[in-house]
Amino acid sequence: MKLNYNSLHKSCITFTKIINIHIFLGCLLIFNLFILTGCNPKKEEKLIENEKIRVVTTIGMITDIVRNVGGDKLEVIGMMGPGVDPHLYKPTLKDIERLKSASIIFYNGLHLESKMGDKLEQLSGNTKVVAVSENIPTNQLLKSPEFKGQYDPHIWFDINLWIKAVETVHDTLVDYNSESKATFGENTENYISKLRVLHEYVIKQSERVPPQQRVLVTAHDAFNYFGNAYGFEVRGLQGMSTVSEAGIADVKELASYIAEHKIPAIFVESSVPVRSLEAVKAAVISKGFNVEIGGELFSDAMGNEGTPEGTYIGMVRHNIDTIISALLGESIEIDSYKKEQ
Numbered sequence: 191m192k193l194n195y196n197s198l199h200k201s202c203i204t205f206t207k208i209i210n211i212h213i214f215l216g217c218l219l220i221f222n223l224f225i226l227t228g229c230n231p232k233k234e235e236k237l238i239e240n241e242k243i244r245v246v247t248t249i250g251m252i253t254d255i256v257r258n259v260g261g262d263k264l265e266v267i268g269m270m271g272p273g274v275d276p277h278l279y280k281p282t283l284k285d286i287e288r289l290k291s292a293s294i295i296f297y298n299g300l301h302l303e304s305k306m307g308d309k310l311e312q313l314s315g316n317t318k319v320v321a322v323s324e325n326i327p328t329n330q331l332l333k334s335p336e337f338k339g340q341y342d343p344h345i346w347f348d349i350n351l352w353i354k355a356v357e358t359v360h361d362t363l364v365d366y367n368s369e370s371k372a373t374f375g376e377n378t379e380n381y382i383s384k385l386r387v388l389h390e391y392v393i394k395q396s397e398r399v400p401p402q403q404r405v406l407v408t409a410h411d412a413f414n415y416f417g418n419a420y421g422f423e424v425r426g427l428q429g430m431s432t433v434s435e436a437g438i439a440d441v442k443e444l445a446s447y448i449a450e451h452k453i454p455a456i457f458v459e460s461s462v463p464v465r466s467l468e469a470v471k472a473a474v475i476s477k478g479f480n481v482e483i484g485g486e487l488f489s490d491a492m493g494n495e496g497t498p499e500g501t502y503i504g505m506v507r508h509n510i511d512t513i514i515s516a517l518l519g520e521s522i523e524i525d526s527y528k529k530e531q
């Protein structure tokens with residue numbers, strides 16, 4: 191039932207004039223109860239229906255933030271699971287239903303979800319639609335070499351930038367449901383303190399590799415923020431987006447670079463097909479140098495739920511451990527990466 195303050199109030203006045211004071215008092219009681227709930231009718235309706243605030247997110251790394259900050263106050267639905275490439279992802283009919291039923295939608299922005307822009311724009315009239323990247327100052331963003339005038343969307347690889355995304359989620363949730371302000375605040379503080387520890391861990395691990403050997407070659411250009419924050423030179427076979435596949439010229443050029451710089455290991459990514467990097471490895475071998483596939487990194491999607499890599503923190507730890515072990519030749523598990531499905 192929709193309770194409307196104005197119509198309720200008007201009807202109360204009419205009744206008192208025509209009938210008697212008892213009905214007026216009854217109305218006044220309902221009116222007072224309504225005021226005591228202290229919420230605006232639209233928000234209250236959504237909360238009563240679901241008991242929890244329904245939030246829909248795009249990539250797993252954002253789902254992880256929202257789950258950590260919101261705790262049990264929210265029902266969180268993540269659209270993109272393990273192995274899903276957000277550059278190419280188009281919402282399914284089920285996703286569209288979920289998006290329509292959400293109170294809040296969080297997405298990365300900076301054109302990461304490039305096939306979803308129109309849908310999100312349409313929904314922004316009725317639902318709170320928030321890009322977690324929106325409060326990062328542009329001077330802290332890296333420019334996209336591929337798309338003029340745009341920024342690199344892979345901000346989660348610089349943990350300090352990702353902390354700003356956490357703060358944006360926190361502020362949005364507090365704005366939506368101020369009653370849970372204390373819970374959201376405490377959850378955010380806990381999560382950010384874990385992220386600061388993670389940041390220090392990545393720095394410590396990176397420092398094990400001499401600066402001139404810190405070269406990271408991956409399937410696509412997702413790791414520029416990582417390189418920038420932790421002192422790695424980064425080369426991706428494909429561009430920043432995976433929309434167009436790498437060509438033969440890209441494979442040759444990268445193979446020459448690897449052979450010339452004697453780079454010991456290159457890395458596949460969970461959300462990009464393996465075949466392109468296997469072509470690079472073959473091309474390097476044809477130049478008389480051997481390069482190992484150093485393992486699988488999680489770039490634009492996290493690992494399976496229930497595994498350590500199924501969380502943002504676990505994913506970042508997995509990536510840095512894999513990179514450092516392979517570059518130092520410590521425990522390279524050759525060809526242990528997941529084969530293309």
Ligand SMILES: [Zn+2]
Pocket residue numbers: 277344410411412430431432489490
């Ligand atoms: Zn990407």
